Amino acid sequence: MTNSESRPLLQWSAAMALSGTIGAVVLASGAAAPAVAFARCLVGGLLLVVWCLARGWFRGWRPPRRDIVTAVLGGLLLVGNWVLLFASYALSSISVSTVVYHTQPLILVGLAAVFLGEKVSRSHLARAGVAFAGVVVIALSAHADDGQPVRFAGIALALAAAVLYAGASMVAKQLKHMRPHLLAAVQLVTGTVVLAPALAFTPLPHSVPGLLWLVLLGAVHTAVLYVLMYASIGKLPTTTVALLSYLYPVVAVIVDVLAFGHRLSWLEALGMLAVLAAALAPRRGGAPAAVSRVPGRCGTRTPSRRS
Known part of the structure; x- marks a missing residue:
């Protein structure tokens, strides 16, 4: 494998591994979910805007108003997804919330069927059934980090986050x-503006360590993460992107x-395997379901489906 082939592979793998540590950073900050999402938008958005300016991507960029409105709408869904997912960590556990959240690709196909009239295959229905059976098993058997049974509210929030994503x-x-860098910047700026009023009710941490964790989340787990993903995703086969995306829940x-x-x-392990296997299972034709992402929980966008 040449350097030109291995570099995007390493970049995407690093991005997915970093994604798997987001939950730990969120909990370590000690902040409420809206404040965490605000900090991620503010720090990550500022750094992405600086990156785009340095690359000259804003020069001559005059998007139609419709594109801006659509991007803002996507930003609202994206930020809502973050708030719900971050809130779910405290009510269940990082691993439970993350795996349940990975029903997203199956939910995406269902939404496309409802709103875009796309056909849903029998294989997809079967995979969806297996995945949600796995969610039920997790809900009935999993325990949170304090040893108590996971709260149904935590699983419900992770599922709701998957729907928004x-x-x-x-x-x-x-x-x-x-x-995609410009789209991400617009959406993060949108999130900063929308979530700012929430600080009156869920303020940022008063401790220096708590603030530093949030700066880390915005700088490394958002801005750096986006740059790594967008630098590599177009240079890798869709199947490779899909397979390596499962580093996220594993980590x-x-x-x-x-x-x-x-x-x-x-x-609990059996339920998790059911969810991940159903989401990763090949579609008819032999290729694993492709990944389709937006700047999201860890933040990407790819050709067809998100894992």
Whole structure:
């Protein structure tokens, strides 16, 4: 493998591994979900705007008003997805929320069927059934990091976040002609403006360590993450992107076990495997379902489906 081939592979792998540590950073900050999402938008958005300015991408950029409105709508869905997902961590666990959240690609197909009239195959219905059976098993058997059974509210929030993320993915498909860095910048600025009033009720941490964790989330887990993904995603086969995207939930589970002492029961592990296997299972024709992302929970956008 040449350097030109290995570099995007390493970049995408690093991005997915970083994504798996987002939950740990969110919990370490000690901040409420809206404040965390605001900080991510503010810091990540500022750095992405600086990056785009340095690359000259704003020069001569005059998008139609319709594109801006669509991007803002996607930003609202994206930010809502973050708030719900971050809130779910405290009510369940990082590993449970992350794996349940990975029903998103199946939900995306369902939304496309309802709103875009796309046909849903029997294989998709079967995979969806397996995935949501896995969610039920997780809900009935999983325990949070404090050893208590996970709260149904935590799983419900992760599922709701997946729905919003799927909606943001559909919006992003309408903007595939827009440079993804610019789209991400617009959406993060939107999130900063929308979430700013929430600070009156859920303020930022008063401690220096808490603030530093949020700066890390915005700088590394948002701005750097986006640059890594957008630098590599167009240079990799869709199947490779889809397969390596599953580093995200795997790393999240490992971090949850090592950093927070989460212990998987065999039923919980079985439910997680069912969800991930259903989302990753090949479609008719032999190729794994492609990944379609928007600047989201970790933030990307790819040709067809998000994992």
